[in-house]
Amino acid sequence: MTKIISRLLFYFSWAFIALVHSKSLAQGALSEPSLKPRLDASVSVAAVIVKYKANGAWSRAPSDQPHQTPAPQHAQKINQALGINSKDGRVLDTYIQSLRATGISSSELVKRLSTLPDVEWVEVDQIKRIHAIPNDPYLANNLQQVTPTVGQWYLRSPNANTPSAIDAVGAWEITTGSPNVVVGVLDSGVRLDHPDLRGKLLPGYDFISDYFTGNDGNGRDSSANDPGNWSLDNMCAPGEPGERSTWHGTQVAGLIGAATNNALGIAGVGYDTRILPVRVLGRCGGYDSDIIAGMLWAAGLGTTQAPQNPHPAKILNLSLGSQGPCSNAYKATIQRLTNAQVAIVVAAGNDYSAVATPGNCPGVITVAALRHLGTKADYSNLGSQVSIAAPGGNCVNPYYGEECLYPIMSTTNWGDTKPGANGYSDSYQRTGVGTSFAAPLVAGTIGLMLAVQPQLSLKEIKTNLLATATPFPVNARNDSVDTCAQPSDQMPFQAICICTRNTCGAGMLNTQAAVSAIAPPSVTITASAIQGRKGGYITLNSTGTRALGSKSVAAYTWSIVHGNGLAGFVGVRNGSMATLALKQTGNVVIALTVTDSQKYTTTRLVTLNITP
Numbered sequence: 001m002t003k004i005i006s007r008l009l010f011y012f013s014w015a016f017i018a019l020v021h022s023k024s025l026a027q028g029a030l031s032e033p034s035l036k037p038r039l040d041a042s043v044s045v046a047a048v049i050v051k052y053k054a055n056g057a058w059s060r061a062p063s064d065q066p067h068q069t070p071a072p073q074h075a076q077k078i079n080q081a082l083g084i085n086s087k088d089g090r091v092l093d094t095y096i097q098s099l100r101a102t103g104i105s106s107s108e109l110v111k112r113l114s115t116l117p118d119v120e121w122v123e124v125d126q127i128k129r130i131h132a133i134p135n136d137p138y139l140a141n142n143l144q145q146v147t148p149t150v151g152q153w154y155l156r157s158p159n160a161n162t163p164s165a166i167d168a169v170g171a172w173e174i175t176t177g178s179p180n181v182v183v184g185v186l187d188s189g190v191r192l193d194h195p196d197l198r199g200k201l202l203p204g205y206d207f208i209s210d211y212f213t214g215n216d217g218n219g220r221d222s223s224a225n226d227p228g229n230w231s232l233d234n235m236c237a238p239g240e241p242g243e244r245s246t247w248h249g250t251q252v253a254g255l256i257g258a259a260t261n262n263a264l265g266i267a268g269v270g271y272d273t274r275i276l277p278v279r280v281l282g283r284c285g286g287y288d289s290d291i292i293a294g295m296l297w298a299a300g301l302g303t304t305q306a307p308q309n310p311h312p313a314k315i316l317n318l319s320l321g322s323q324g325p326c327s328n329a330y331k332a333t334i335q336r337l338t339n340a341q342v343a344i345v346v347a348a349g350n351d352y353s354a355v356a357t358p359g360n361c362p363g364v365i366t367v368a369a370l371r372h373l374g375t376k377a378d379y380s381n382l383g384s385q386v387s388i389a390a391p392g393g394n395c396v397n398p399y400y401g402e403e404c405l406y407p408i409m410s411t412t413n414w415g416d417t418k419p420g421a422n423g424y425s426d427s428y429q430r431t432g433v434g435t436s437f438a439a440p441l442v443a444g445t446i447g448l449m450l451a452v453q454p455q456l457s458l459k460e461i462k463t464n465l466l467a468t469a470t471p472f473p474v475n476a477r478n479d480s481v482d483t484c485a486q487p488s489d490q491m492p493f494q495a496i497c498i499c500t501r502n503t504c505g506a507g508m509l510n511t512q513a514a515v516s517a518i519a520p521p522s523v524t525i526t527a528s529a530i531q532g533r534k535g536g537y538i539t540l541n542s543t544g545t546r547a548l549g550s551k552s553v554a555a556y557t558w559s560i561v562h563g564n565g566l567a568g569f570v571g572v573r574n575g576s577m578a579t580l581a582l583k584q585t586g587n588v589v590i591a592l593t594v595t596d597s598q599k600y601t602t603t604r605l606v607t608l609n610i611t612p
Contacts, residue, residue: 045100045101045102046100046101046102046104046105046106046108046109047089047098047099047100047106047124047125048098048099048101048106048109048110048113048122048123048124048125049092049096049097049098049099049122049123049124049125050072050074050096050097050098050099050113050119050121050122051072051093051095051096051119051120051121051122052072052074052095052096052118052119052120053095053117053118053119053120054094054095054120056117056118056119056120057117057118058070058074058077058118059072059095059118069094071091072091072092072093072094072095072096072097073088073091073097074088074097074118075087075088075099078099078113078116081116082112082113082116084101084103084104084109084112085101085102085103086099086100086101086109087099087100087101089125095120098125099113104528105526105527105528105529105541106124106125106526107124107526107528107541108528108539109122110122110123110124133169133172134172134260134261134267134271135261135262135263136152136258136260136261136262136263136264136265136266136267137263137264137265138151138152138265138266138267138409138424139151139152139155139156139266139267141153141156146424146426147403147404147426147427147428148403148404148405148406148407148409148426148427149403149405149427150162150405150406151409152266152267152409153165153372153391153406154166154372154390154391154393154408154441155167155168155169155267155269156168156169157169157170157512158470161372162372162373162406163372163373163374163470163473163508164370164371164372164373164374164389164390164391164508165372165391166269166390166391166441166445166508166509166510166511166512167510167511167512167513168267168269168441168444168445168448168511168512169512170511170512170516171445171448171511171512171514171515171516172271173512174452174512174515174516174519174548175271175448175451175452175515175519176260176261176271176272176451177270177271177272177273177447177448177451178272178273178447178450178451178454179272179273179274180274180451180454181270181273181274181314181315181447181450181451181454182202182273182274182275182276182311182312182313182314182315183256183257183270183273183274183275183276183313183315183316183317183443183444183447184276184278184294184295184298184299184313184315184316184317185249185252185253185256185275185276185277185278185317185440186278186280186281186291186294186295186298186316186317186318186320187248187249187252187253187277187278187279187280187281187317187319187320188226188229188246188247188248188249188250188279188281188282189204189206189224189225189226189227189249189250189277189279189281190204190224190225190226190249190250190253190275190277191225191226191247191250191411191413191419191422192223192224192225192277193422194250194254194411194413194422195264195265195422196254196258196259196262196264196265196266196411197250197253197254197257197258197259197275197411198259199259200253200257200258200259200268200273200274200275201253201274201275201276201277202274202275202276202277202311203222203310203311204223204224204276204277204278204279205220205221205222205224205278205279205294205297205306205309206220206221206222206223206224206225206279207220207278207279207280207290207291207293207294207297207305207306208220208279208280208281208282208286208287208290209287209289209290210282210287212283212284213282213283213284213285213286213287214227214282214283215227215228215229215230215282215283216282220305220306222306222307224277224278224279225279226245226247226249226250226279226413226419227418227419228245228247228415228417228418228419229245229246229248229281229282229283229284230242230243230244230245230283230416230417231243231283231284235283235284236283236284236285237284244416244417245413245415245416245417245418247412247413247415248281248319248436249277249279249281250410250411250412250413251410251411251412251425251432251436251437252317252319252410252436252437252439252440253275253277253411253440254266254268254410254411254412255268255269255408255410255437255440255441255444256268256269256270256273256275256317256440256443256444256447257270257271257273257274257275257444257447258410258411260272265411265424266409266410266411266424268444269440269441269444269445269447269448269511270443270444270445270447270448271448272451273444273447273448273451274311276298276309276311276313278294278295278297278298279294280293280294280320281320285320285322286320288327288329288330289329291318291320292329292330292333293305293306295316295318295333295337295344296333296336296337297309298312298313298316299312299313299314299316299337299340299342300312300313301336301337301340313342314341314342314343314450315342315343315345315443315446315447315450316337316342316343316344316345316443317345317439317440317443318344318345318346318347318358318364318439319346319347319434319435319436319437319439319440320347320436321346321347321349321356321357321358321359322356322357323349323351323354323356323357324356324357325357325360326357326358326360326361326362327357330357330358330361331361331362334358334361334362334363334364335363337363338363338458341457341458342458343365343443343446343458343461343462344358344363344364344365345364345365345367345439345440345442345443345446346358346359346361346364346365346366346367346439347359347366347367347369347434347435347436347438347439348366348367348368348369348380348381348382348385348386348435348438349380349381349435350369350379350380350381350434350435350436351379351381351493352378352379352380352381352493352494352495353381353382353487353492353493353494354381354382354383354385354487354492355381355382355383355385355386356381359381359385359386360385364387365387365388365442365446365462365465366385366386366387366388366505367386367387367388367389367390367435367438367439367441367442367505367509368380368381368382368386368388368389368390368392368435368438368499368504368505369389369390369391369392369393369434369435369437369438370389370390370391370392370438370499370504370508371391371392371394371406371496372391372394372396372405372406373473374472374473374499374508375473375481375496375497375498375499376389376484376494376496376497376498376499376503376504377392377393377394377433377435377496378394378495378496379392379433379434379435380392380435380438381435381487382484382487382494382497382499382503382504383486383487383503384486384502384503386503386504386505387462387465387466387505387506388442388465388466388469388505388506388507388508388509389438389469389472389499389504389505389507389508389509390438390439390441390442390508390509391406391408391437391438391441391509392408392433392434392435392436392437392438393406393407393408393431393432393433393434393437394406394407394433395407395427395431395433401428403427403428404427404428404431404433405427407425407426407427407431407432407433408425408432408433408437408438409424409425409426409432410424410425410432410437411423411424411425412424412425412430412432414430441509441511442465442509444511445465445509445511445514445515446461446465448511448514448515449461449464449465449514449515449518452515452518452519452520453518453519453600456518460518464514464517464518465506465509465514466505466506466507467506467517468510468513468514468517468549469505469506469507469508469509469510469513470507470508470509470510470513471507471508472498472499472500472501472504472507472508473498474498475498481495481496481497481498482497482498483497483498483500484497484498484499484500484503484504485497485503486502486503513549516548516549517548517549517550517551517598518549518598518600519548519549519600520548520594520596520600520601520602521545521546521547521548521551521553521594521595521596521600521601521602522545522546522547522548522602523542523545523592523594523602523603523604524542524544524545524604525540525541525542525592525604525606526540526541526542526544527539527540527541527606527608528540528541529608530606530607530608530609531608531609531610531611532582532608532609532610532611533582533610533611533612534582534583534584534585534610534611534612535582535583536582537570537579537580537581537582538579538580538582538608539577539578539579539580540558540577540578540579540580540590540592540606541576541577542556542576542577542592542594543576543577545576545594547596547597548596551596551597551598551600552596552597553594553595553596553597554595554596554597554599555574555594555595556574556575556576556592556593556594557573557574557592557593557594557595558573558574558578558590558591558592559573559590559591559593560588560589560590560591561589561590561591561605562587562588562589563586563587563588563589565583565584566582566583566584566585566586566587566588566610567580567581567582567583567584567588567608567610568580568581568583569581578590578592580608582608582610583610584610585610585611585612586609586610587607587608587609587610588607588608588609588610589605589606589607589608590605590606590607590608591603591604591605592604592605592606
C-alpha cells in the first residue's frame with residue numbers, strides 16, 4: 001500500500017552545512033524583574049512634590065538679605081498651617097521640594113496642601129518600577145559574544161528598524177502567562193535535556209509509527225525526545241540531497257515557551273506557558289495519520305493508539321505541511337478540534353507561492369512570515385488563506401559566510417546527526433529562518449491571551465488576534481518592491497513584496513495589543529486611613545484605576561464583603577471614590593469591582609480596622 005507522506009517543508013529555508021559546533025553562553029542580565037502591582041492602602045508615609053509660588057510670602061527674600069531666595073523647605077510652616085506632621089525632603093528646584101508626612105495619605109496631603117495660598121501646585125511623589133524585561137541575556141540588542149547581534153529583536157517593541165517586532169515585552173507588563181495554559185507542539189520532538197526547556201515541558205508522546213522515519217529504534221512510545229532526523233543523499237527521494245538533523249521541534253518549543261527570566265539563553269513569548277511536545281515528524285517528514293493522531297491526543301480528545309493525555313492543550317502549533325489542497329482527513333480532524341475550542345496555528349509554508357496544507361484548511365490560524373521591515377519574507381507563502389503575519393527571520397546579507405542579520409533566535413542542538421551540545425541558533429551555521437518560526441510567535445501570544453482570560457472562545461481568540469494586528473507598512477524602508485499579489489498561474493512565485501490584507505492576513509502580529517485588548521482593568525485603591533475610630537470616616541480613592549488597550553472604565557461598584565454592620569457607605573457607591581462611616585469596632589473588608597467598556601472586570605479588596 002502506497003503511503004502518502006506529508007513532507008516537512010519548514011525546517012530551514014536558509015540552512016548552512018557545518019560541523020558540530022558548540023557555542024559559549026554569555027551570561028548577563030538586563031534588569032531585575034518588575035514587582036507585581038499590589039493593593040496600596042498604606043498611609044504610614046505620605047509623599048508629595050510641591051511647587052511654591054515665586055511671588056508668595058514663603059518665597060520672598062528676607063529684608064536683611066534681599067538677594068537671597070529662601071530654600072524651598074517649608075515643612076515647619078506647613079505643619080503650623082495644617083496641623084500635620086511633615087518633614088522636608090529633597091530640594092528639586094528654586095521653588096520645588098519633596099515632602100514627607102506621617103498619619104495622612106498622599107492623596108489627602110495633596111488636597112490639603114492645595115488650599116495653602118503659597119502653593120502653586122502639588123502632586124503625589126509616585127513610585128516608578130522597572131519594566132518587566134526578563135533577564136534572559138539573548139533578549140538584548142548589541143550582543144557581543146553570540147549572534148545574531150540583534151538578539152531576540154522580534155520580541156521587543158517595534159521601531160523604525162524593526163517595525164514587524166511583536167512587542168511581547170509590552171504584553172509581559174500585563175501578564176507573564178500561566179503554567180495552566182498548554183501549547184501542543186506537533187513537530188520533530190524536543191531535546192528534553194535542553195536547560196532552557198527542561199522545566200517547561202509536560203510529558204509528551206511519540207506518534208511516529210514507521211521505524212525508518214522515527215530513527216529512534218522503535219515505533220510509537222511515550223518519549224517525545226528528538227533523536228535527530230538526518231538523512232543521506234537520495235534517502236528521502238531520488239535526487240533529493242541529504243540534510244543534517246534540524247532539531248526543529250526544539251526551536252519551535254523554545255520560541256513559544258523557553259524558560260523566561262532565568263538568566264539563561266532566550267525568552268519565550270509565552271513566558272510561563274507550558275509546552276506539550278508531540279513527536280510526529282522524523283527522518284524525511286511525517287505521515288498524515290501520525291500527525292492527525294497526535295493532534296487529537298494533544299487536545300485530550302483521545303486515541304486508541306496512546307494513553308489518555310492528562311494535560312490537554314488548548315493551542316496546537318503545526319510548523320509543517322505540504323503542497324496540495326486540504327484533505328478530507330484534515331478537514332474532519334480540524335472540525336472536531338474547533339468544536340472543542342482548540343486553536344490550531346499553522347505555518348503558511350516556504351514555497352514563495354500559495355499557502356500549503358494544512359494551512360489552507362478551514363478553521364485554522366495560518367501565519368505568513370515577515371522580514372524585519374514588515375514586508376513579506378521572500379520565502380513565505382501568501383494568499384487569502386493567511387490569517388496574520390509575524391516575523392519569520394531574514395538574513396539581509398545575500399552572500400555566503402556573512403552574518404545573517406535578522407534571523408529568529410531559539411533553542412537548538414548542535415549535533416549534525418545524533419544529539420550534541422545544547423545551545424542556541426545563530427547567524428552563521430544554524431540560522432532560524434522560515435514560516436515555521438512565525439507560527440509559534442502567534443501560538444505563544446494566544447497562550448498569553450488565555451492566561452488573562454481562560455474562558456475565551458475560539459471565535460473570540462481569532463477575532464481579537466486579527467483585530468489588534470498592526471497595519472502593514474505601505475512603503476517599507478529600503479524595500480523598493482512591488483505590492484504582493486494573489487498567487488496565480490501567471491504569478492506562482494513571489495519573493496519580497498509589500499503585504500496587503502488579502503495576501504498576508506489581517507496585519508502584523510501585535511502581542512501587546514492582543515493581550516491588552518482582553519485584559520481586565522488595572523485597579524488601585526488608596527485609603528485615607530487603614531485604621532479609624534468609631535464614629536469617624538475613611539475615604540477610599542480609586543482614581544488611579546485605568547482600563548487597558550482602547551477600552552474605557554464603564555462602572556465602579558463598592559460593597560462591604562465582611563463586617564457589614566460595622567460600617568456603612570455615605571453617599572454614592574458607584575463612583576471612583578467612596579466614603580465609609582465607621583459605626584462599630586472590628587475589621588471591615590471592602591470590595592471594589594471595576595467594569596470596562598468590554599465588560600471585563602477586576603475586583604480588589606481592602607481591609608480597614610475600626611478602633612474604639
